[in-house]
Amino acid sequence: MTSAALTIAGSDSGGGAGIQADLKTFQELGVFGTSALTAITAQNTLGVHAVQPVDARIVAAQIQAVLDDLPVKAIKTGMLFSAEIIQSVAHELRAYSAIPLVIDPVMIAKGGASLLQNEAVAALKDQLLPAATLITPNIPEAEVLTGQLIRSERDMVLAANTLLSMGCSAVLLKGGHREDVPYAEDLFLTANGEHFLMRSKRIETRHTHGTGCTFAAAITAELAKGHSLEKAVVTAKHFIQLAIENGIELGQGHGPTNHGAFRNSGYLKTQEVELIERR
Numbered sequence: 001m002t003s004a005a006l007t008i009a010g011s012d013s014g015g016g017a018g019i020q021a022d023l024k025t026f027q028e029l030g031v032f033g034t035s036a037l038t039a040i041t042a043q044n045t046l047g048v049h050a051v052q053p054v055d056a057r058i059v060a061a062q063i064q065a066v067l068d069d070l071p072v073k074a075i076k077t078g079m080l081f082s083a084e085i086i087q088s089v090a091h092e093l094r095a096y097s098a099i100p101l102v103i104d105p106v107m108i109a110k111g112g113a114s115l116l117q118n119e120a121v122a123a124l125k126d127q128l129l130p131a132a133t134l135i136t137p138n139i140p141e142a143e144v145l146t147g148q149l150i151r152s153e154r155d156m157v158l159a160a161n162t163l164l165s166m167g168c169s170a171v172l173l174k175g176g177h178r179e180d181v182p183y184a185e186d187l188f189l190t191a192n193g194e195h196f197l198m199r200s201k202r203i204e205t206r207h208t209h210g211t212g213c214t215f216a217a218a219i220t221a222e223l224a225k226g227h228s229l230e231k232a233v234v235t236a237k238h239f240i241q242l243a244i245e246n247g248i249e250l251g252q253g254h255g256p257t258n259h260g261a262f263r264n265s266g267y268l269k270t271q272e273v274e275l276i277e278r279r
């Protein structure tokens, strides 16, 4: 039977991030995509022009409708916007704790627009993070969640450990925002003590819109297919590397990545990703 995955996220009218990126990624990786919309953004490659949150009761109803009927094998959250929506999502997912949950704690879009209200950070930490199989913060998000500055690989390890202490089962701290190194390096750490770095060549490109959403969606799709968390994060790193490398020439700002590049490569993993076991 085909596996389904559920994304609980905001809509990006420009198609590069949010629910659109998630559904394209699910499709590319052979998983049936389902969705619960949390917010509508008027957005393009230049930035976010407007945000309209969806009523928390409608968010809950969408989640119920999907989970009541479809064979969802993994769930991802993206833009959640408010404490009310977070509360409603946490409540709905409580009965489905056996399904792997990937939380991408989306806070700020590349153009600087806020996608999570400041007063919702506490709700995210208290109500949702402890339920996560994996959280995938970027460096600014990890700094907000931990209150720690992250400027080096050592800082990444310290912050990832602080995030684990908040109750999630594993952390993938994404290093795309680090400016001190010529590579894009992400740290994976589990509550069982497993840890490794995934390092890839940093690509000089404007096509980085939706990289975080796409990466977390690829992990979710691989989990939905039954792969282990470790295998899922590695395949997803290859997926995002190829998607960035083959970015699509659209828009005037931060252009979209190419969700079809991994399939077009014959699902081949790229030589650009190196796995580094940490001592």
Ligand SMILES: Nc1ncnc2c1ncn2[C@@H]1O[C@H](COP(=O)(O)OP(=O)(O)O)[C@@H](O)[C@H]1O
Pocket (backbone or CB within 6 Å): 137, 138, 139, 174, 175, 176, 177, 184, 185, 186, 200, 201, 202, 203, 204, 205, 208, 210, 211, 212, 213, 215, 237, 240, 241, 244
């Ligand atoms: N210029 C780049 N070249 C290669 N990989 C990148 C680049 N920018 C980001 N990445 C990778 O894309 C993924 C998403 O990371 P990041 O950009 O940090 O997240 P977000 O989109 O949430 O800010 C990570 O695997 C990161 O290492």
Ligand SMILES: Cc1ncc(COP(=O)(O)OP(=O)(O)O)c(N)n1
Pocket (backbone or CB within 6 Å): 009, 010, 011, 012, 017, 018, 019, 041, 043, 078, 079, 106, 108, 109, 110, 111, 115, 208, 209, 210, 211, 212, 213, 214, 254
């Ligand atoms: C609707 C919506 N959700 C999430 C994001 C942020 O996506 P991300 O992958 O972090 O990429 P950038 O916005 O940083 O390019 C979004 N923009 N819109």
